[in-house]
Each structure stands twice: as structure tokens, then as C-alpha cells.
Amino acid sequence: MMQVFCSPLRYVQGISASNQLAQQMDAVGMKPPVLLVASKSARSQAEKAWQESMKQLGWEFSILDFTGECTPKEIDSVVARAKTLGVKSLVGAGGGKVLDTARAAANICNISIALAPSIASTDAPTSALSVVYDEQGKVLEYRIFKRNPDLVLVDLSLIAQAPVRFLAAGIGDALSTYFESDACRLSRKPNMRSGLSTQAAFALARFCFDSIIADGADACVAVANKIVSPALERIVEANTLLSGLGFESSGLAAAHAIHNGLTMIPSTHDFLHGEKVTIGVLTQLALEGKPRPFFQDIVRFLKSVNLPTRLKDLGIDANDLNVINTIAKRATQPGETIHNEPFPVTAAMVADALRAADALSAQV
Numbered sequence: 152m153m154q155v156f157c158s159p160l161r162y163v164q165g166i167s168a169s170n171q172l173a174q175q176m177d178a179v180g181m182k183p184p185v186l187l188v189a190s191k192s193a194r195s196q197a198e199k200a201w202q203e204s205m206k207q208l209g210w211e212f213s214i215l216d217f218t219g220e221c222t223p224k225e226i227d228s229v230v231a232r233a234k235t236l237g238v239k240s241l242v243g244a245g246g247g248k249v250l251d252t253a254r255a256a257a258n259i260c261n262i263s264i265a266l267a268p269s270i271a272s273t274d275a276p277t278s279a280l281s282v283v284y285d286e287q288g289k290v291l292e293y294r295i296f297k298r299n300p301d302l303v304l305v306d307l308s309l310i311a312q313a314p315v316r317f318l319a320a321g322i323g324d325a326l327s328t329y330f331e332s333d334a335c336r337l338s339r340k341p342n343m344r345s346g347l348s349t350q351a352a353f354a355l356a357r358f359c360f361d362s363i364i365a366d367g368a369d370a371c372v373a374v375a376n377k378i379v380s381p382a383l384e385r386i387v388e389a390n391t392l393l394s395g396l397g398f399e400s401s402g403l404a405a406a407h408a409i410h411n412g413l414t415m416i417p418s419t420h421d422f423l424h425g426e427k428v429t430i431g432v433l434t435q436l437a438l439e440g441k442p443r444p445f446f447q448d449i450v451r452f453l454k455s456v457n458l459p460t461r462l463k464d465l466g467i468d469a470n471d472l473n474v475i476n477t478i479a480k481r482a483t484q485p486g487e488t489i490h491n492e493p494f495p496v497t498a499a500m501v502a503d504a505l506r507a508a509d510a511l512s513a514q515v
């Protein structure tokens with residue numbers, strides 16, 4: 152099997168980066184007219200900056216408000232609008248679901264795509280992958296596309312204005328990257344691009360972990376006070392770029408499969424992707440039998456950034472075996488990334504690991 156590494160064409164982050172949207176698009180060869188798919192909050196914060204930037208280059212653009220989930224229906228409606236307008240580029244601006252919808256639509260239309268996350272809550276922006284949900288909020292499929300985004304533009308001023316819970320969720324998502332990457336490395340299982348990992352991807356995943364442990368808590372303090380600090384700059388890069396390149400080019404394993412299992416339980420729908428992934432990380436550590444002091448250090452870190460460490464934090468009763476078995480069964484369904492672990496994993500093992508991680512966390 153070949154080793155494969157992939158990434159967006161360009162990653163840009165900085166204070167007031169929205170002011171340079173069109174210029175950065177132009178720098179990677181993107182062309183007008185542009186359709187910008189935006190969440191309500193991204194639009195209210197950045198529309199002026201986008202307009203000014205597009206005006207400077209004389210680019211024609213329109214905005215489509217996004218309110219829904221990333222479902223097949225939403226993706227198709229963006230495709231229909233893009234075709235009607237005859238646009239040459241798409242932009243997704245907002246949270247993960249807007250970005251996933253815009254990316255999927257751009258790939259169907261075979262036009263270039265820029266993604267402008269307004270929160271740093273997941274590592275999805277840099278990837279060529281969209282997580283598609285059904286109307287009930289359950290994970291339906293991972294759609295993997297030929298192309299990574301042409302541009303990822305992260306405006307630190309928007310990230311600093313967002314609720315700190317989003318940044319913490321991004322830290323939870325990014326925390327999984329090293330552990331899942333390590334599992335794929337040990338098992339020599341393929342990454343998200345059907346190739347083996349590279350030293351570069353593994354080093355990025357490891358650096359992502361070190362960066363999060365070093366700066367995660369300080370970055371949360373910065374956002375709680377709406378400040379852009381050096382720690383926040385480093386964590387936004389860790390949550391978005393390091394984790395994104397790490398997961399896509401090194402692969403996913405148990406933590407994200409357990410996340411998918413958790414989405415089967417309605418009480419988890421009020422929680423963010425990264426908050427569920429956090430429980431996935433702890434369960435993966437229990438499944439792999441990581442030493443207790445290490446597990447406890449991770450739990451202490453999660454508490455320092457207000458991330459969930461117990462099943463009850465997601466509204467799940469650890470003693471409800473029906474619920475536990477539902478999660479475990481979904482997490483181990485054929486084709487799930489949990490089978491990238493370096494040993495065979497069964498639903499019974501996951502059910503035990505969910506409850507073991509919960510019990511161990513309770514002791515910290």
C-alpha cells in the first residue's frame with residue numbers, strides 16, 4: 152500500500168482574516184462569481200468584511216443562508232442554487248455543518264471551495280470529508296471527496312467572540328487525533344485517503360497532542376474573555392490545521408467510532424461533536440488498557456477545559472445496559488474505524504470499555 156499525505160492548498164489564520172477573503176481566494180486561483188453559504192451568526196459578524204473584500208476585486212457574489220443540518224437534502228439544495236447562479240466558486244462560512252454542506256456541494260458541482268470556520272470546534276475544515284446526517288441527527292455516512300479545500304481561512308477575531316464551549320469541543324476533537332493516529336500506525340491500517348500514514352502526518356498528530364496539553368486551558372481563558380492571545384493562536388492551529396492534517400492523513404480508530412455510537416442516543420444530540428469524541432477518547436484509552444496514571448492525567452486535563460468525562464455528562468446512564476449495548480453495537484458495525492485498532496474489537500469489549508472508562512473517570 153502507498154503512503155498518502157494530503158492537505159488543503161492554502162491555510163490562512165489571523166486577526167480579521169475575513170477582510171481578505173477574496174484576496175486569499177484569488178491567491179489560489181479561485182474565480183468569481185461566488186456563492187457564499189453562511190450560518191446566521193457568521194453572516195452577522197463578517198458580511199461587511201466579505202462585501203468589502205469582494206468589492207475591492209470587483210467580484211460578483213451572493214449569500215445563501217444556512218440554517219439546517221448537513222443532510223443529503225441540504226446539500227442538494229446548495230447544488231441547485233450554485234447551478235442556477237452559474238458560480239465558479241463556493242464558500243462555506245460558519246460551523247462544521249455549514250462547511251460540510253458547502254464542501255459536499257462544491258465537489259458535486261466540481262467547482263473550487265473556500266472554507267471559513269467561525270468557530271474552532273472541529274478539525275473538519277482542512278479535510279476532503281463531510282459527515283452527512285439524517286433528519287434525526289444520526290450519522291448517515293462519511294462522504295470522501297477527491298479534493299481538499301482550495302482555501303481554509305480562519306478569522307481569529309470571530310473565534311475569540313464565540314462561546315468558549317466551541318473552542319473546548321475543538322480541543323476534545325483534536326485530543327483524539329494522536330491516539331487514533333497511533334492506533335492506525337501500529338496496525339498499519341489505511342488513513343482517510345486509503346493510504347498508509349507518513350512520518351509527517353504522525354509527527355503533526357503528536358505535536359497536536361503536545362500543543363493541546365500545553366495551551367488548551369490558557370486558550371479557553373482567552374476566549375472566555377474574548378481575547379486573541381498567543382495560546383489561542385496555537386490552539387486554533389492545533390484544533391484546525393494540526394488535527395485536520397493528522398486525522399485525515401493518519402486515520403481514525405476507536406474514538407470516532409464510539410462518537411458515532413453515541414449519536415444513536417437522543418440525549419447526546421444536544422452535545423457537540425468534540426464533546427462526544429471526548430468520551431470516545433477515554434473509552435479508547437480504556438479499551439487499549441492504557442496505564443491508570445496516564446488515563447487520570449487526561450481526565451484532569453479534560454476537566455480543566457470543562458469537557459465531559461462521564462457518560463452522565465452526556466445524559467447517559469452507565470448502568471443502562473440497553474443503551475450501552477446500542478452504542479457498542481453501532482461503534483463496531485462493519486466498516487467502522489474502530490476496526491483500525493491494532494487488535495480485534497467486539498461490541499462486548501466496547502460495552503465494557505465504556506463503563507470502565509466511566510468508572511475510572513469517577514475516581515479522579
Ligand SMILES: [Zn+2]
Binds near residue numbers: 273274407424428
Ligand atoms: Zn472529529
